Amino acid sequence: MSDDQQGLYYTQDIPVPETPAPNAEPAPWEKTNIVGKPLPRVDGYERVSGTAVYPSDLSLPRMIHGAVVRCPYPHARVKGVDTSTAEKMPGVRAVVCNRTTPSDLKWSWADGIETGLFDPVCRFEGDTVAAVAADTPQQARDAAHAIKVEYEELPFVVDERMALEKDAPRVHEQGNQLKKDEYSRGDVATGFSEADVVREREYRTEAELHTPLELHGCVANWDGDSLTVWESSQGVYAVQAQIAETLKLPLSKVRVIGHYLGGGFGSKLKTGKYSIIAALLAKKAARPVRLFLTREETFLAVGNRPPANMKLKGGVKKDGTLTALEFTGTGTGGAFPAGGTSLLDWLVRDLYLCPNVRCETTDIYINAGPARPFRAPGHPQCSWALEQLLDELAEEIGMDPVELRLKNIPTVSQARKGQPPYTTTGLEQCLRQGAEKFGWQQARRQAQENNGKSHIKRGVGMGACVWVAGGGGPPSTVIVKLFSDGSVNLNMGASDIGTGTKTVMAMVVAEELGVRPEVIQIEHADTGTTQYATPSGGSKTVPTESPTVRAAAVEVKRQLLKMAADHLEVEVDDLRFEGASVVSKSDSSKKVAITSIPTLKKRGVVVGVGYRGPNPDGKVVNPFAAQFCEVEVNTRTGEAKVLRFLSANDSGRVMDRLTYDNQVFGGITMGIGLGMTEVRQFDYGQSGKVLNKNWHDYKLPTALDVPLRMTSLPIDMPDPEANSTGAKGLGEPVTIPTAAAIANAVYHATGKWVTHSPINPPQLMQVLTENRKEG
Incomplete structure (x- = not known):
């Protein structure tokens, strides 16, 4: 496991064994026959029929x-x-x-x-x-x-904004401040002095529950x-x-x-x-x-996405060059250490080119249930602040928000030691292709032309992101067994958390061995019968397990080629797989069906063991995304409605287009919840109890809150340096900039920044009313 992968939240505080060194990595795929197609879930019938036993x-x-x-x-x-x-x-x-x-x-x-x-x-x-x-x-x-x-x-304290006051009740004897983290590069004072425009705002995102x-x-x-x-x-x-x-x-x-x-x-x-x-x-x-x-x-x-209080200051030149970013943030993981400010400042550190950056985060105890990792910990909160400030800076210098981001695309990870390069950086393609597919320029013009004096306003917004993980890595061990009749058993320890992991891995086996996914039987997620795997989190499952599965399948192929070579009396190097047969390259008449290889028929099974190899030295494997949305706002009632949404994602090779799109749509929905509906509400002044601990009062987004028009735009850029299948993570990036994109669209519609989530009618009406009074 590389240094930047150590201690990530999905392996924190658990023993992680090493796996043996893998065999030689197979060459990257070129054209694939099965991988990349929209294959339905291999366990789809069980899931929808109710026969799956949860x-x-x-x-x-x-x-x-x-x-x-x-x-x-x-x-x-x-x-x-x-x-x-x-x-x-x-x-x-x-x-x-x-x-x-x-x-x-x-x-x-x-x-x-x-x-x-x-x-x-x-x-x-x-x-x-x-x-x-x-x-x-x-x-x-x-x-x-x-x-x-x-x-x-x-005595209790359930608001982290009050927990550090001198007379605040103590959650623990040692006090309510858990830890403070600082990061800096360059000189922010110099950076701000070089800027033509400097802006500073405070932002807050409320706690979101899983x-x-x-x-x-x-x-x-x-x-x-x-x-x-x-x-x-x-x-x-x-x-x-x-x-x-x-x-x-x-x-x-x-x-x-x-x-x-x-x-x-x-x-x-x-x-x-x-x-x-x-x-x-x-x-x-x-x-x-x-x-x-x-x-x-x-x-x-059993967990929540921690609330975040953020102050962000940014400086930019008239040509769009970012000169400085300064971020301070506080948050809480509850009553025990639980990552209250984990990765809260990562996007400020790493997403956009900026030579001068300073960040400070403070994690605070309060009398509330401990947080747990929640789909891209820290990133959606930071995106809420960073992406709104980027739009504000763009407006001040008269530059399109997309163009400002294109001006500041990094090719190296600025926040990591030595600033290692990314294996692939698809952020530019996400921005350009996403804006084109969405009709960004035309939509912005139409919204401005049509708003006029009507109380129904339309606006268009966007946001971008990088995800700190998503490259996967060792350890992982997978066993693939090919039986004499051509059917296959796949044995892996990874969990399928509803994202289609089993389906993707079956596709990898089918791609390598030339079998139909229907003949692959899968054993998984059982410490008594399957091989070790780290938890399925951090968008690491596909980039971790798919190359491991491929390695096991390639080992099966190696053994089959040796058996076929002995049978056909040719050299192994002279053989190739051709569907369900092995054929001589120099003499096509020398051919044998896999199920007819005598040694396989005698043995009954060929067993291949695959191990996950290391990630590339001195480079970083991260996915990128850009999202675009259009909203409609009723300025008399404060109701905001998302009309359409597009997500462009660079997550390496698309493995299964159907499960890929499902992940994108689910991530957008979760981001809408953070941005528009969800808030954990305490009885701050009296009992300190959670007031909305049920699905009636805690407002999860429903079908009425999700746009009818959602578009998934894969930026299909296989990453051959990342791993042998060229895949990167997808599950987290698709929810990181969603709330921020909505906030930027609401500003475009109303001319008012909503810096405190969620953008629900009471919150939005308060912002609109306060600004009218100030005017």
């Missing part, structure tokens, strides 16, 4: 159900827990709390930060206090309600001293490592299975306390335990 669908013999007692206060000390009534209730099989668990059983929030599993001090609403297992979910919930807990309420369709949870079952957990997870090996470490079990005694996943978006990269609690209940009851959280619990305890 962890939350699992039902085992004698299985009972768990429920958790959670602290109702943002900050409290547990003085006593009385479980006597609950233990006597019908159907109750096990109860656990602080006094029934070993004193050395600790929960690790981050490296070196541990508390008790049921800690006597609860630092956020929803922290665990006790748990119960019973024959039915209803009995378990009733028993949980019957557990009597005596609390001492403590709320995946499948709730967080698992089923736990003991067989003697061995534990099996079926978990809704993005990475079974990460879950295995955390469970084994917490329960002090050998890895060989913990098996984690996660064949299907009903959404995660980063919140399921690691396990939660629920897996440990389920295992404890199952051990005590000597029965399998199903423990899935309620929707309300997921709003409190």
Whole structure:
């Protein structure tokens, strides 16, 4: 793993083994027959018919159900827990709390930060206090309600903007400031002095919640001293490592299975306390335990995209050259270290050419549930600020926003040590081709011409991005087996988190071995039967696993060629694959069908093992994107509607056009949520509780909020230096600049900057009214 990949959020705090060195890398593909086509999901029938068994669908013999007692206060000390009534209730099989668990059983929030599993001090609403297992979910919930807990309420702070004030209540004894990070290059004072225009604004994005369709949870079952957990997870090996470490079990005694996943978006990269609690209940009851959280619990305890408060100052010359950028940001990961300002300033550091940059970020504790990685951590928040300021600078110097960005495209990663070059930089193509396909110039002119005095205004906006990861990398191991009848087994540890990973990998095998995807059987995401893989996050799954799968398939081909050479009595170098046959290059009459190779028929199977090779030395593999949108704003009601949206993405080779487009449309929808509808609302002044912990009051975007016209424009630029399949990540870039592009379009329509998300009717009317009063 290269230096810039170390410590990325999807492998943080988990042991990551090395894999053996790979064989010689195969030559990059030229024209492909299967890869790149729009292939439906290989498990599509199972998913849409309801026959796919998700962890939350699992039902085992004698299985009972768990429920958790959670602290109702943002900050409290547990003085006593009385479980006597609950233990006597019908159907109750096990109860656990602080006094029934070993004193050395600790929960690790981050490296070196541990508390008790049921800690006597609860630092956020929803922290665990006790748990119960019973024959039915209803009995378990009733028993949980019957557990009597005596609390001492403590002072709380749930707003990071107030948490550093002198008299603010302390979340931890050492204070509320977790850490401060600084970065600089050049001299920003000199840069601003050289600028013809300098602008500075403050921005804020509210917390966004993951709320995946499948709730967080698992089923736990003991067989003697061995534990099996079926978990809704993005990475079974990460879950295995955390469970084994917490329960002090050998890895060989913990098996984690996660064949299907009903959404995660980063919140399921690691396990939660629920897996440990389920295992404890199952051990005590000597029965399998199903423990899935309620929707309300997921709003409190299993993650969020942290809010961000940002001040950004930028300087530009009249010709569009950026001279300086200065960024300060604060954020919060909640009550424990959870990446409150992780990667918050990366776009300022790296996206646009700028010799003078200074950044400072401060991570702050508050009494709220810990954050978890959320589709491009830190980047959408930073994009909200950077892309709006870029548009403002462009307007001040009379330059088109697209042209300003084209003027400042980097070819090296400015923020990394030594400023290594990118393997490919498709940002220019994203901007140019995206603007052309969208009709950027014409749309802007029409919006300005048609707005006039009507209260219905139209505007056009855009934004661009780079994603800090998306190059993948080792470790990864994959096994491909070709059977004597030509069918194939693919064995890999990676999770398919709904993005079509299994389909893409089947296409890679089909491309190399000349078989139909339908004859490929896939084993995946099971620590007991598949090979090691890092969690599926960071847009790394396809660029990590596809070259590994290809390497395994190429090894199968190598063995088949040797078998065919012996049979045809020619040299291996004289043979080539031609569909389902092996043919001599020098004498086409010498030919044998793969299934007719005698050695294969005798052995019955050929096994190929593939390993992921390293990323290129001294270079960086990152994807880029540019997005364009048109909005309609009713200035009397504050209603803003996205009419159309286009996303142009440089993510290397397009592997499966159908799943590619699905990722793009899903990312746009999630970005619309951040920009227009979603906000976690606390009762700041009184109880400190979360007020909208349900799908009714927390406004996820619906079909009415998503434009009918969404366009996915792949910039199909295979990256041969990145890996042997030429693929880069896609899942994160498609949501990074979405909210910012909408904000820029709203400004183009109204002439008012909305610097505080979300752009909902109350927020927009406040901005429009305040500006009218100022005028």
